[in-house]
Amino acid sequence: IEAMLRTQGTLPVNVKFFFEGQEEIGSPQMPDFIASHRDLLACDWVLSSDGGQWEENQPVVIIGRRGLCGLQIDLQSSRHDVHSGTYGGTFQNPIHALARLITSMHGPQGEILVDGFYDAVRTLSDAERTQIAEIPFDEKQYVDELGVKQLFGEPGYSTYERAWTRPTLEVNGMWGGFQGEGVKTVIANIAHAKITCRLVPDQEPDKIAKLLSDHIARHAPAGVTFSVQKLPGSADPYLMPLDHPGNIAARIILKELYGKEPYVARMGGTIPVCGSFLKFLGAHMINFAFGLKDENIHAPDEFFRISSFKRGQEAFCMMLEQLGR
Amino acid sequence: IEAMLRTQGTLPVNVKFFFEGQEEIGSPQMPDFIASHRDLLACDWVLSSDGGQWEENQPVVIIGRRGLCGLQIDLQSSRHDVHSGTYGGTFQNPIHALARLITSMHGPQGEILVDGFYDAVRTLSDAERTQIAEIPFDEKQYVDELGVKQLFGEPGYSTYERAWTRPTLEVNGMWGGFQGEGVKTVIANIAHAKITCRLVPDQEPDKIAKLLSDHIARHAPAGVTFSVQKLPGSADPYLMPLDHPGNIAARIILKELYGKEPYVARMGGTIPVCGSFLKFLGAHMINFAFGLKDENIHAPDEFFRISSFKRGQEAFCMMLEQLGR
Secondary structure, eight states: OHHHHHHHSSOSSOOOOOOOOOGGGTOTTHHHHHHTTHHHHOOSEEEEOOSOOSBTTBOEEEEEEOEEEEEEEEEEOSSSOEEHHHHTTSSOOHHHHHHHHHHTTBOTTSOBOSTTTTTTOOOOOHHHHHHHHTSOOOHHHHHHHHTOSSOOOOTTSOHHHHHHHSOEEEEEEEEEEOOSSSOOOEEOSEEEEEEEEEEOTTOOHHHHHHHHHHHHHHHOOTTOEEEEEEOSOOBOOEEOOTTSHHHHHHHHHHHHHHSSOOEEEEESSOOHHHHHHHHHHOOEEEEOOOOOTTSOTTSTTOOOOHHHHHHHHHHHHHHHHHHHO | OHHHHHHHSSOSSOOOOOOOOOGGGTOTTHHHHHHTTHHHHOOSEEEEOOSOOSBTTBOEEEEEEOEEEEEEEEEEOSSSOEEHHHHTTSSOOHHHHHHHHHHTTBOTTSOBOSTTTTTTOOOOOHHHHHHHHTSOOOHHHHHHHHTOSSOOOOTTSOHHHHHHHSOEEEEEEEEEEOOSSSOOOEEOSEEEEEEEEEEOTTOOHHHHHHHHHHHHHHHOOTTOEEEEEEOSOOBOOEEOOTTSHHHHHHHHHHHHHHSSOOEEEEESSOOHHHHHIIIIIOOEEEEOOOOOTTSOTTSTTOOOOHHHHHHHHHHHHHHHHHHHO
16 A cells, blocks of 8 residues: 555555454454444455465465354253262263263264254355365375374265365363373262354354254253353354455456466355454455465464565555556 | 270280271272282281261161272374364364263163173172162252252162162263363364273173273274273272171171161272272171261361260270170
8 A cells, every 4th residue: 555655646446444453362342343333434345364375376265254153061960079989870970961962963974963053054056066176185185284083074075165165063172070190089060061163154153052052951961950151252154256346356366466267265264354344334355365374373483475475565556456447 | 905905904806907098099009918918917807997877876787889990081183283163074073072982881861881881790689679778768868968950870770779789980080172261263182081980799890991991992983093091099899798797796786886777788989908808818898987977078177976986986895895705
């Protein structure tokens, strides 16, 4: 922007700046802030530098991200921890009950068994599946990166389809009882689990949280009481049309910069503000970004290539000029 | 002993003292110690002050205790914790796998589903069931003490039968992933569980641990690796004949002291040294004790009644005299 103002004295389009500093904590105040400043923030669409490229010489247009909702379950059985010799076998161990409840949420192949969970999920079109299938996937490399024994998940979908277009229900933490060295013959009185779901169009976070609560109420094993609390940071899933003017502009520029057509991909993660811009401003967000996968995102040794920084500067100038035509 | 020596100059029977200081940590060195000092420790039977009474005015003869064995399970999936947005839905979450594995060990009514687990368990005779049924059981009081919603356990048995004569498989601790405040959208790479079983005649700790390991190998969900380690402190179950000379003596004395017949009960907990005395010395152990249930055993405010102390002194003298007849 500064360079364009210095060299040309003016910008080809009107620009507003929006600095979002809450993304990593789920943007708890953004929806209310955007909703109550509709006039101030009004725009045609949003250009974001969050996202990334596929490889250093391969551009990508990212059209979707998954949403999020989460909750915590606390199961209680006895008033205090008790001696497993004296009482073991006569009442429900809350750890067993929690394990049973968690297990009731998935089938043996990873499919989600919560009633209604998939009801709102859009079926992938043949065109969408083809777009995803065009992106090279090296299963061995993926397995090696993760360090897993094998991949695993909902039958009938490829790994990228699972990661980008299918919702998940993951237990992020589960705990109860004795966790120290050695043995302690205690039966815990409380067991806990933290769950988050990644959501896809057209799932709504509040509705999914309600379905989960209903499932817990229906499947809570005998002999325990339970409480469910919503975790902060829910977000709508996000998907934009591939032929949105912003995406068209991005594809033209990326093709010019790299000499090849960009992949059309989605990402499995969540940027909550995408959904808020769309909901309150009617503005889609274009992910126009040049980060690479090996840059250790979120790690202590995270970095960004200087070459990518220069390419990004160039691309953003090209984008503004393209939009002014 | 001191009082009898002072007043009578001699004891009616020979007495050896054995001070066991490891009971609360599972007596790890006792079996080897007893096995390698058979001559030094040789005796007809053992008189122990571990045990207790039923009520202050109701004596009890305790003829059995459950044994113990335990192991820890560690399930691993990916090399490190990973982002649930990027990878969620494409590989096995080890917490889900652990929950499924734990759930496979019990039926919905608490029965244990590990193949062969009940094979060695002695069926209760009608006489044994009658003995147990003669002991008053107040379900409401038991439920209130525990603070549970309801009792729960293996069908076909009363609460005391479950607690004293049926084996258990209890998860004493289970943990994996994020346990802090709020939300963290991570998929853990490892999940853990600590399990102990209370054993009854004629279950053997090593055999039960092997059956559990086999079960884990057979039921470990796809996509995870697992390791199983034996926890320290296993113990044989213990049951002595009601007509053992020590029990006959105890019943005569208790009837004289309290003016009523003692209950014949077992306890659900474990005293490992019982099994070692029997195995290596051929000597049964009589539980001749005067502790009461309300004395907050193991709690910071544990106490013992001075009246019980005096009654115990009297009873132990009567026991030695009775045996000398």
